[in-house]
């Protein structure tokens with residue numbers, strides 16, 4: 118793992134104000150714990166990388182399904198560009214494994230969609246760092262299975278998400294609760310992987 122909890126805190130600490138800042142504060146402990154948990158996977162070996170993808174898919178699949186059920190494509194018309202379920206399933210398939218949901222998540226309200234999207238879109242920022250670790254992997258099968266980690270590169274998906282979040286009138290408590298549920302889903306899936 119290239120980036121540890123203290124680096125995450127430093128990077129996250131320079132962010133802007135508003136609801137995003139409150140989301141970041143409300144989930145920073147969960148983020149730190151998840152970072153520590155994921156650091157246990159050796160991403161430079163096929164078996165560790167596969168476990169990492171399994172854990173990520175275990176949470177991503179049910180969270181994206183809940184978003185789709187809640188009509189995320191009506192709120193984010195570029196949802197097909199944002200969804201990463203197919204990318205992670207392809208990566209696992211290339212490694213001879215199958216993506217499967219590992220946790221169940223409750224139905225989402227509109228505000229819950231924003232809290233869930235905050236976590237999923239934010240996870241792209243961590244993916245950028247993880248890719249650097251994966252780049253050190255000697256096994257070419259790993260480099261050929263990085264659609265999930267590379268997904269959305271160069272598309273400003275995070276920045277556009279933040280603009281939309283700041284212009285949306287949300288039930289703040291619901292947004293934060295959903296973000297915590299999403300982090301907990303990744304935490305549980307990482308435990309199980």
Ligand code: HEM
Nearest residue numbers: 120125128129132141152155235236239240242243246303
């Ligand atoms: C070991 C894995 C991870 C590392 C090293 C990591 C690292 C980072 C870093 C450095 C940032 C700040 C980037 C920036 O401001 O430019 C960040 C932001 C963020 N990450 Fe992670 N991350 C990891 C995993 C995850 C996962 C799995 C999730 C969610 C499931 C997640 C959710 C977020 C969120 C929501 C933010 C945005 C925080 C904000 O509002 O500023 N991260 N991460």
